[in-house]
Amino acid sequence: MHKVVVLGARFGGSATAYWLHKLFPARELEVTVVDQWTTMTYRPALVTAAAGHPALADQWHIAMKQRCEKAGQHFVRDTIMRIDPHQQQVHLASRAPLSYDTLFIATGTDPGWKTIPGLGAERGGVCEDYLARQSGDRLHRARSIVLAVGPLAQAPDDTPRLAGSLDAPAFEISFLTDAWLRQQNQRQNVKLTIITPASVPGEAFGPKNQALLARFLAQRHIDLITQAQYHHVEHDAIHLVGHLAVQADVMIWIPPYHGSELLRVSQLDDGYGWFPADPFCVHEKWPNIYGVGDISRTALPKLGHIAMMQARTAVHHFYALRHHGTPKPFNPYVLHVVWMGRGQGLLTLSNWLYGKGHEWAHPGVSSALAKSLFDYSYKLFSGWMPIMP
Incomplete structure (x- = not known):
C-alpha cells in the first residue's frame, strides 16, 4: 500500500487530509497525519479574543486527531525534527523515523520574533491562543494600543x-477594538495606531480595497504608519528607523515571518526558508514531496483560503499521476473578509496581487455574515466542510 504522510494539521494539512480521503479509496493509500497537537486552534477567530474578549480564544479549538481517525487515517502526535528526502523518512522527537512514499508538508512558517532587537512573543501577539488571550486582557487597562x-x-x-507578513489581522483588531471601546464609552481616552512595512493598507487586496481601508481607518480615527522600518522594541515603545518612537501601553504584533527552520535543516528550502514549488505545489527537486500553505513561497499572502486551494491542487495532481489524469495548476486569488466591527465586514475577491487585475470589494452586513458562516462551518465540520475551495 502506498504510504502518504501529511505534516501539519492546520488549514493546509487538514485540507490535504480531506482531499486524500475524498479522492482515494481506503485500500489504495495508508495516510498518516503528523502534528504536535491533537487539536487545531482556528486562528482567524483569535482577532475577536485579542480585541477585548480573551475568553473567546478557548472556543476555537478543533479536534483534528478525531477528525482524521474517523476517516480511517492515522494520527501521530509528535514534534517533527527533520525530513530525509533521500531515505524518504520523517524524523520525529520521540519515536522511530516515519517512512513515506509521498510527502505533503503543511507545517507553516516560523515567526521571526528575534529578527527585530527587543522583540519577542512577550510583547504581545495574536497568532496563538495564549497570545490572543493575553492581548485581549491587556486592552482593558490601555490608553495607547x-x-x-x-x-x-x-x-x-x-x-x-509583500512588505508585511500579514496585515489583515491588524486592521480587524483595530476595527473591533474601536467598536468595543465605543460601547464602553472609552474610545476618546484610547489612541489606536497601526504600523506596517507596506506602503498601503491591505497591500495584498488591490487598490479598491486599499482605498476603502484607508477611508474606514480615517473615519474611526485610527492612525496608520506605513513603510515602517523597525529599529528596536522596548516594553513600552516601538522605535523606527529615523529615530521615531511610537509609545504603546499595549502592543499586538503580527510577527515577522522568515520561512521554515524544518525546511532549512532538511535542505529542502530555496535558500531563504521557503518551499520551492512548481505550479502543482511539487518540490522543484523532489517530485514525491508537495508543499502546501504558508510554507510555500507561492502561498502569499499567507491566508487560510489559499492554503486550502493549494491542498486541492496538490492532492488532485497526486491523484492524476496515479490515475493517468490531467491535473490543473494552482490558480491563486485572494478571498478574505476583514471584520469591521458594528456588525460590518469588508469582503475581498481579488487576483490583483497575482497580476490578473480583477478585484471586487463589498463592505457591509452581508460580508460579516458570510465570514461568520464560514468560521462556524469550519468549526462544525472540523475543517472538512461539505463545500471545499
Whole structure:
C-alpha cells in the first residue's frame, strides 16, 4: 500500500487530509497525519479574543486527531525534527523515523520574533491562543494600543512580493477594538495606531480595497504608519528607523515571518526558508514531496483560503499521476473578509496581487455574515466542510 504522510494539521494539512480521503479509496493509500497537537486552534477567530474578549480564544479549538481517525487515517502526535528526502523518512522527537512514499508538508512558517532587537512573543501577539488571550486582557487597562505588522523575508526574485507578513489581522483588531471601546464609552481616552512595512493598507487586496481601508481607518480615527522600518522594541515603545518612537501601553504584533527552520535543516528550502514549488505545489527537486500553505513561497499572502486551494491542487495532481489524469495548476486569488466591527465586514475577491487585475470589494452586513458562516462551518465540520475551495 502506498504510504502518504501529511505534516501539519492546520488549514493546509487538514485540507490535504480531506482531499486524500475524498479522492482515494481506503485500500489504495495508508495516510498518516503528523502534528504536535491533537487539536487545531482556528486562528482567524483569535482577532475577536485579542480585541477585548480573551475568553473567546478557548472556543476555537478543533479536534483534528478525531477528525482524521474517523476517516480511517492515522494520527501521530509528535514534534517533527527533520525530513530525509533521500531515505524518504520523517524524523520525529520521540519515536522511530516515519517512512513515506509521498510527502505533503503543511507545517507553516516560523515567526521571526528575534529578527527585530527587543522583540519577542512577550510583547504581545495574536497568532496563538495564549497570545490572543493575553492581548485581549491587556486592552482593558490601555490608553495607547499599537498594532504592529512584522516584515516578510522573501527570496530576492520571489513574486508576488509583500512588505508585511500579514496585515489583515491588524486592521480587524483595530476595527473591533474601536467598536468595543465605543460601547464602553472609552474610545476618546484610547489612541489606536497601526504600523506596517507596506506602503498601503491591505497591500495584498488591490487598490479598491486599499482605498476603502484607508477611508474606514480615517473615519474611526485610527492612525496608520506605513513603510515602517523597525529599529528596536522596548516594553513600552516601538522605535523606527529615523529615530521615531511610537509609545504603546499595549502592543499586538503580527510577527515577522522568515520561512521554515524544518525546511532549512532538511535542505529542502530555496535558500531563504521557503518551499520551492512548481505550479502543482511539487518540490522543484523532489517530485514525491508537495508543499502546501504558508510554507510555500507561492502561498502569499499567507491566508487560510489559499492554503486550502493549494491542498486541492496538490492532492488532485497526486491523484492524476496515479490515475493517468490531467491535473490543473494552482490558480491563486485572494478571498478574505476583514471584520469591521458594528456588525460590518469588508469582503475581498481579488487576483490583483497575482497580476490578473480583477478585484471586487463589498463592505457591509452581508460580508460579516458570510465570514461568520464560514468560521462556524469550519468549526462544525472540523475543517472538512461539505463545500471545499
